[in-house]
Amino acid sequence: MDKKMMRGTFFLTSATFISKIIGFLFIIPFTLLVGDTGYALYKYAYGPYTILLSLSTVGLPLAVSKFVAKYNERGNYLAGLNLLRYGLIAMIISGIVSFLLLYFSAPWVVVAFGEGGGGNSRDDMVYVVRLVSFALLVVPPMSLLRGYFQGSDSMGPSAMSTVIEQVVRIAFILAGxxxxxxxxxxxxxxxxxxxxxxxxxxxxASLVLLLWVFWKRRRLIRRQMDESVGNARIAVFPMFKELTRYAIPFVITGLTIPIYQNIDTFTINRLFMNIGYAFSKVEVINGNIGIAQILVLVPVSLATAFGMTLIPRITSSFESGRIQEVRDSIDQSFQLVLFFTFPAAIGLSVVGSHLFRLMFPSSSDAVLGGIILEWYAPAAIIIALFTVTTATMQGINEQKKVVWAIAVGIAVKVGLNILLVPPFKEIGPILATYAGMGVSVLYTLLHIKKAVGLSFRKLILSLVPIALVTAVMAAVVLVVEKGVEAAVPSTMGEKGIDLIVTSAGILVGMVVFIAGSWRFPVVQGIVSARKKK
Structure with a gap:
């Protein structure tokens, strides 16, 4: 396997996963510090901030990486540097405008939260929304720099900055x-x-790190540009027009998972009440599905890193007509993404009930929450495949078809939510998610096959060993789970039993999967890449 791709993927995968885990775990000590009311106030601030940030920057790193990779492959390193120069100016201006918009609109924004919701006054809400708005001054230029490095096939700076941003943020929150x-x-x-x-x-902190790395590499970047024979200046307007054309599909792709989540949030209550559920019960179902979505997105976050690595590499190969390299990159990406997400998703499903009760003991129906998590966890696999296929489509300049694939999938999700809730109850919305995402994945795979001649047979054969080892792992974990349940005395209490069963299941699952897959090419590629680095 391509060692450089493996190394870049390893860096981004590790950084993304570490960042997500830290961001998830910090909620526990932070809630102990400020209580439920304080955490509610914290969420009030991040709601409008996340929406505005997503709309302004969610597609930026990938769009910039695609632009830079395309012109670097043509030997036009000047184009990437010009984009960085003018883009930083544009992002600074965009950041200032976004900051001013959120800061001064805060009194109107918080009206949506209600009057004194959760014990917090409207003045408190305005205060925290205005404080979080300052982040909009630095995140847009930071995102542009990440995209530049990714497009230059240098994943280390993005990986380091992702972890540094999260560590510094969490340390400041808890210490402050x-x-x-x-x-x-x-x-x-x-x-x-x-x-x-x-x-x-x-x-x-992340922005300073990226600027420092760029400063350290400035002579190498300058020499690379000076030695290239393909440099040509691109006018500012056509440059930003091309970047915008790339960014819009990335924005839509980045918002797909939140859209799926919000479809459930806004439709589940009415759908379940229509079949006779009490409102109190409906809210429990809605809340448990929301918790399951958070847990499922932890292994899914791994796929995000693959997309970041895949797009600039496929763009470079496709622009040069090296179609075999494109096919090889797609095969490698599928193997890598499923190697990580397949066992994580199936393992999460197997220990789902015990894990849910352990992490959310205060839930009013933890048993139902465990069942929902068991069914929802495998969705991580299809969401990860969706991430890889849409990244591939954008790498081969099929952005419009990506938008169509997402639109069709969302339509299927909405329609099946209505049709599947009456017969399947709590599992209905989960099955609708599988179907909607599955349609999008199938749609994009067929277009990839047509565009680059991807062999489905070769791809499936390369994934069979991963599926077999995962199946063995799941069977062993189930046996261990039942054995531990029988062996642990009831005097340990339900929480103690859940802790022991979950810990034993995760440990045994990891050992079995690593032992069974150690000789796989994907594993040896990772090990070889790390040794070379």
Missing amino acids: GYLILNVLNGTVKGAVGIATFAAFIGGL
């Missing part, structure tokens, strides 16, 4: 919150304000 509440005897409002302002501090 503790200082405000326990040393300065401040208020929960002040602690949450520190937490929301931490988005700016983390983004600034």
Whole structure:
């Protein structure tokens, strides 16, 4: 397998996964510091911030990486540097405009949260929304720099900056919150304000790191440009027009999973009430599905890194007419993404009930939550495949078909939510997600096959060993799970039993899968890439 691709994928995968895990786990100590009311206030701030940030930057790194990779492959390194120069100016302006928009519209934005919801006053909400808005000053230029490095086939800076951003943000939140509440005897409002302002501090740390790496590499970048014979200046307007054409499908792709989640959030209540469920029960179902979605997105986050690595590489190969390299990159990406997500998703499904009760013991129906997680966990596989296929389509300049694939999938999801809830109850929305994402994946795979001659038979044969080892792992974990349940005395209590069963299942599953897959080409490629680095 391509060692450079393996190394870049390993860096981004590790960084993304570490960042997601840290971001998920920090909720526990932060909630202990500020309580449920404080955490509700924290979420009020991040709601409008995330929407505005997603619309302004979610497609930027991938769009820039595609642009830079395309022109670097043509030997026009000047184009990428010009995009970086003018793009940073545009992103600084965009950041200032976004910051001012959110900062001064905060009093109107918080009206949507209701009057004093969760015990927080409207003034408190305005305060935290305004503090989180400062992050919009640094995140857009930071995203542009990440895209430049990814397009130059240098994944290390993006990986490092992702982890640094999250670590600095979380450290600032916890240290600042503790200082405000326990040393300065401040208020929960002040602690949450520190937490929301931490988005700016983390983004600034990431931006400084990326600028430092660029400064260290400036002579190499300059020499690379000077020695190239294909340099040509592209006018600013056509350059940004091309970048926008790339970015829009990336924005739509990036918003696909939130759209699927919101379809459930906004339709489940009415659908279940129409078949006779009480509103209190419906809210429990809606909440449990939301929790399952958060857990499932942890292994799915691995696929995001593959997309970041895949797009610039496929773009370079496709632009040069090296179609066999495109096919090889697609095969490698499918093997890599399924090697990580397949066992993680199936393992999460097997231990789902015990894990849900362990992590969310206060849930009013943890048994139902466990069942939902067991059914929802394998969705990580199809969502990961969706990420890879849409990234491939954009790498071969099929952006319009990506938008169609997403639109058709969303239509299927909405229609099947209505049709499947009456017969399948709580599992209906999950099956609708499988169908909607599955249609999008099938649509994109057929177009990839047509465009580059991808062999489905070769692809499936390369994935069979991963599926077989995962099946063995799942069977062994089920046996261990039942054995531990029978062996652990009931005096340990339900939480103690859940902890032991979950820990034993995860440990045994990892050992079995690693032992069974150690000789796979994908594993040896990772090991070889790490040794070479």
